[in-house]
Structure formats: structure tokens, C-alpha cells
Amino acid sequence: MPKYAKDQSVDFKNTIERVAIVGAGGTIGWHISNALLQTGRHTVTALSRKGSANRLPQGVLVASINYNDEASMVAALNGQQFLIITMAPTAPRDSHSKLVQAAAKAGIPYIMPNGDEIERLGMQWITVCCGFWYDYSLAGGDSRFGFDFDKRSLTIYDDGNTKNSTSTLSQVGRAVAKVLSLNELPQDENDNSLTLSTFLNQGVYITSFVVSQNDMFESVKRVTGTTDADWTITHVDTKKRYEDGLAQVKVGNMAGFSKMLYARAFYPDDPSDLSAKAQNELLGLPDENLDESTKVGIDLVKELQRRVERMAA
């Protein structure tokens, strides 16, 4: 049965105002929280582990939680309308499930997850399908888009011409803020406007750039004022790189994981390109400039290195 605003109780406001987010101080969560706050339509509450050293965007409220104390999560989620989970992939495997169970108990209707037990518990989900984060992946070292800015080296998969669809961190943030700023439900059966419910239990597809490593390299050279002669370039066979990453993971070396993930996305016969499904126009997302985003990525290099050091400490 489709749900319409006209059938809801008199105090139904048809907007998402109260958003809870896990990882508001993290890589993508920071951008999502910031974009939500900028709409002026939402209060954003970070569900954060007690004692977390992560810095949050200004204006985000904090609710301390303990993943081993369900009551702390239910209390933090009570009264929230939407839960976004941007949890570190390194978090204990059951943490996501603990959160989702607590969300069901707190009566949360919608979740943007990184897992999928939501429907079984009677809630609805929306995910963002964005491909690799362009700026993050450019900055994140040799095992991602192949760039090591400290060494000025570049590992190119095959001939470097295979294209991937990618999204910047800020475009992901804007997309989430757009979707959560839509009316929650259509007014009635004649209302065909875009609403949050349009996206329920399916992906929101977005993209910033469809680029090859060679395209990225041209942009990097323009932004840094360097030439080929300044860079050490190595070519690898993409499928061999995937196998090497897999072999590392099999012996417990998780450094192989990103190698596998990125190499797979650059398979020449089956690259990761979601651009045909992109809904940028539908959501009114802006066009971005590749070189500006490359600059943002290069500025992120040191921050990501610090983050790895913090996590290792």
C-alpha cells in the first residue's frame, strides 16, 4: 500500500528533521553531517563511542554510546527519524548489527546502512551508490588509484585507459542532504514529485567524474605543475594485481584488501562504471571541476597519513 501524507496524523510534518549519524567525525560522515547542517533543515546527532577522539563538524550534537550496552544506543536513537551509518570498515563485525537492532527498538523508520538486515526488522533503507571517492582514493596511496605523492610514483593498471565512475566526498554529502531534504511522502496519489519514499529500499546513484588513471595523471600534472619526467611510473597487469592482493589477504595482511578492491574495479573487460544510472540531474547536483577536486585530494594526503598513524597508535 503506498503511503501518502494526507493519510497521516494531524501532527505529521512530511519532513526529515532529526538525523542520527554514526561516524560524523569520519571521512565521509563529516561531509554528510556538514551538508545536512548547511540545509538548515536538520538537527544532526552523532552517535559516538565514549572517549572517541574524532572531531565533529560544528553544530553536530553528540550522544555517547557503547556498542556493548544496547540501552545506550536505544536512548541515543529515541525520537530520531533517520539513521545514517558510516562506520569504519575496521570496526568489530557485529557493531553494525548491534546498532540496527537498537534502531529497530527505538522505532527508527529509515536507515542508510553499510549492511542489510534492515528490512527483516521492519525498517526501510536507502544507500548511496557513488563508486570510489575520487579525492580520498587519489590521496589514499599506491594501493588505491596508484598515486604516491611523497615518492611521486604512480602504478598504472594495464594501459591506464580503463575508466571508473567516481564521486567526491563533498558530492556524496550533498546527495545525502538533498534526499533527506525532500518531502518524506507524496501528498496524495496525484503527487508525482520526488520524495524520500522514491528512493526507499534502493540505491541513490551519483557520480562526479568518469575517469581513467591517465585522466587523473593529466589532472595531477596540471595541478602540481609537474611533467612525466618528475614521476616514476610502473605498469602492472590488473588481474595479477588483484591476485597479489588476494594472496596478501589470505595470509592475514589486510593491506592487500584495497589492492584487490581497486584492481577489480579497473578490469578492462568489466570496469566499475555506474554513470549510466546516475541521478545527479534528478537531485540537482552541481557539475564539479576535475582539477579542483584533484587539488582537494592532494590536500588530503597528509590528513589520511595522520589518520593511519592515529589508528595504529
Ligand SMILES: NC(=O)c1ccc[n+]([C@@H]2O[C@H](COP(=O)([O-])OP(=O)(O)OC[C@H]3O[C@@H](n4cnc5c(N)ncnc54)[C@H](OP(=O)(O)O)[C@@H]3O)[C@@H](O)[C@H]2O)c1
Ligand atoms: N567509496 C569509497 O571510495 C570508500 C572508501 C573508503 C570507505 N568506504 C566505505 O565508507 C564507509 C565509512 O568509511 P569511512 O572511511 O568514512 O570511516 P572512518 O572515517 O574510518 O570511520 C568512521 C567512524 O567509525 C567509527 N569507528 C571507528 N572505529 C570504530 C570501532 N572500532 N568500533 C565502532 N566504531 C568505530 C568512528 O566513530 P566514533 O569515533 O565517533 O565512534 C569513526 O568516526 C565504510 O562502509 C567504507 O566501506 C568507501
